[in-house]
Amino acid sequence: MVVADTNVWARAHLNDDPAQARKARKALAEAQREGGVFVPLLVIAELAWVLRGRWERERVLTALENMLQTRGVLVEAPGLVREAIDATRAGGGGGFADHLIAQVGFANGATGVITFDKRYGRAGNVQRP
Incomplete structure (x- = not known):
């Protein structure tokens, strides 16, 4: 299991830098298959803040819900x-x-x-x- 920093999750969600977004999504997918990705509460809070700067509230909440339901992703205190x-x-x-x-x-x-x-x-x- 690995921990992915907030910036990896943000790139994967926002696609604001397509090259980094591809790398982030690939790294997350590989980690999910090979033992999982742990997501600390701090990363959840930071990610919500970063996404809220670009997205409407409901879209952010839906993205967080999706993380809770994604196989290979273990959110702290779900x-x-x-x-x-x-x-x-x-x-x-x-x-x-x-x-x-x-x-x-x-x-x-x-x-x-x-x-x-x-x-x-x-x-x-x-x-x-």
């Missing part, structure tokens, strides 16, 4: 990623990374989130300092 995707779709403010931070916190015993983010501050269990 249940938390799924919950963050669902929370982002449900609205209430904040982006995917905000919801992922909250889900990781809740899974580790947190009961709320403190943030200066005014948009996210409207969500449940969120308070402003």
